[in-house]
Amino acid sequence: MKNNKTVEFIMAGRRQRRRRWIIITGALAMLLFALCWGMLLLGSTVYPINDVLQVLLGEQIKGVSFAVSNIRLPRMLAGLLAGFAFGIGGNTFQTMLRNPLANPNVIGITTGSSAAAVFCIVILHTSDAIVSMASIVAGLATVLFIYLFSSGKTFSIGRIILVGIGIQAMLNSLISYLLLVGAQQDIPAALRWLSGSLNGSQMDELPLLTVSVLCLTPIIIALGKHLNILELGEQSATSLGVRTNITRIVLILSSVCIIALATAVTGPIAFVAFLAGPIAKRLVGVGFSNAIPAGLVGANLVLASDLIGQFAFEVRYPVGIITGIIGAPYLIYLLIRMNRKGELS
Incomplete structure (x- = not known):
């Protein structure tokens, strides 16, 4: 009798958690839908929703078609896809390594992409396509170096974070040097790229990112159960039958690819x-x-921050400036909280 009550209690809790997951996920999707429409409707000229809808359905409306098809739609899609990629990729790293600091920004993966992009812009003067390709390759190479330099007899989260922070510092120094020696006319383009921006997004930049999000997201979701088990620790995951090395490599490659492609855009x-x-x-x-x-x-963070950067101030700011203003205080708070718990010692 007690066992039945225990099972019923567990199942009731599971149903409650599932219901919460569905409600929150649905609310986030609805908010994202509203922000997408906001990106399409708002600008120097606010267009009626009917005009925008007709343009999306293929009709030509003077003035509206160019603004929506060539400027607002690519900007919205770039923010949507890149934001989703950054979100799911960062969450995978944090969950897998069981540390909120273990994300691509902190451990140097995006910095590797940035260093390659700045080198191509200020030294090689290459096209945007080459800049994007170089940033992707550099992101993958950075995570390979981090994994090799932090490898030992056993897997160590702390070692990966420390090596990643060291590589990030080195790459930031390289970026600063490249900006100092680069030609003056190339610096604004490099700084715009480094700040993170949706300005100038083009439809022809999006197919590869779209394919990566559509193909790699199911892989990350499919390994989600194993990802949750990895949170229990190396020994617990192995005893439960998880092939930790293969699972970790697949998750790392999927996350790095999706983040590197988003960074390239x-x-x-x-x-x-x-x-x-x-x-x-x-x-x-x-x-x-x-x-x-x-x-x-x-995705919500990127689109909301871009709208704030465009319309909340007299001067228009890139989306990366706004997300930086939001994220920096949280990073300080997290470091203080972890230090109090002794997790940084």
Whole structure:
């Protein structure tokens, strides 16, 4: 009798958590839908929703068609896809390494992409396509170096974070040097790229990012159960039958690829990968994978921050400036909290 009551109690809790997950995920999707329409409707000229809808359906309306099809739609899609990629990729790293500091911004992966992009812009003067390709390759190379330099007899989260922070510092120094020796006319383009921006987004930049989000997101979700088990620790995951090395490699490669491709399109939008996972976890709670909610939070952060940067101030700011203003205080708060708990000692 007691066993039956225990099972019923557990199942009731599971149903409650599932219901919460569905409600929160649905609310995030609805908010994202509203922000997408806001990106399409708002600008120097506010267009009626009927005109925008007709343009999206293929009709030509003087003035509206060019603004929506060539400027607002690519900007909205770039923010949507990149934000989702940063959110789900950052959450995967934080969950897998069991540390909120273990995200691509802090451990140097996006910095590797940035260094390659700045080198191509200020030294090689290459096209945007080459800059994007170089940033992708550099992101993958950076995570390979971090993994090799931090490898030992056993897997160590702390070692990965410390090596990543060291590589990030080195790459930031390289970026500063490149900006000092670069030609004056190339510096603004490099700084715009480094700040993370949706300005100048083009439809022809999006297919590869779209394919990566559509293909890699199911892989991350499919391994979500194993990802949650990895949170229990190396020995516990191994005893439960998880092939930890293969699972970790697949998750790392999937996350790095999706983040590197997003960085290639928008630049390293600050703190989105860092904030999305913890916010999603607070909203949906525990018990179910928060990969999709983290992606939705990331997309919401990027689109909302871009709208704030465009219309909340007299001067228009890139989206990365706004997300940096939001994320920096949270990073300080997190470091203080972890230090009090002794997690940084």
